[in-house]
Amino acid sequence: NAGVTQTPKFQVLKTGQSMTLQCAQDMNHNSMYWYRQDPGMGLRLIYYSASEGTTDKGEVPNGYNVSRLNKREFSLRLESAAPSQTSVYFCASGGSLSSETQYFGPGTRLLVL
């Protein structure tokens, strides 16, 4: 039982390049989430998927797209990376109810030059 896995662990991009961050969970959770963590800002929600086939914007969605490929996988795509997207990205999964805990992956550290 691996929980939530993310790939890659670290990536360096040049401004304007694109990339996809991958996330998978094996806990049979309905909901999945993408957060970014910046110094002094805590974690902020980028996009979430309440169930397979649905996605919605969070607090900071600009510059990102997501795909809920199936119940297990939720990817985050940067179409044209900008230095402001330098951050640590965390994927999480959890139940649909407010009382259900979210479980986080180990994170992807992204540096955009």
Add this chain to the structure above:
Amino acid sequence: DQQVKQNSPSLSVQEGRISILNCDYTNSMFDYFLWYKKYPAEGPTFLISISSIKDKNEDGRFTVFLNKSAKHLSLHIVPSQPGDSAVYFCAASKLTGANNLFFGTGTRLTVIP
């Protein structure tokens, strides 16, 4: 606007003593509160939670207190151990709508042996 606030960026305590981490929130719609612990280069891990219908929840050395009228919660760790040294995030979610977490900016706890 930060809806969940942790006003102390850091806290140092002696091993064996009590650690008290504080969190304030502004949105009265929040009904579920969580504490996450984060080590460097790892994802946040769930520590303890509390529903708004309770004012206290205890799990071993960890106790969370909720004061709804003051929109304040605190995490008590007794006794503190060196392995507790980490960044602690307070998070909140709403009763209705998607199960999205709103995070504070974190408090770095250092337990001195």
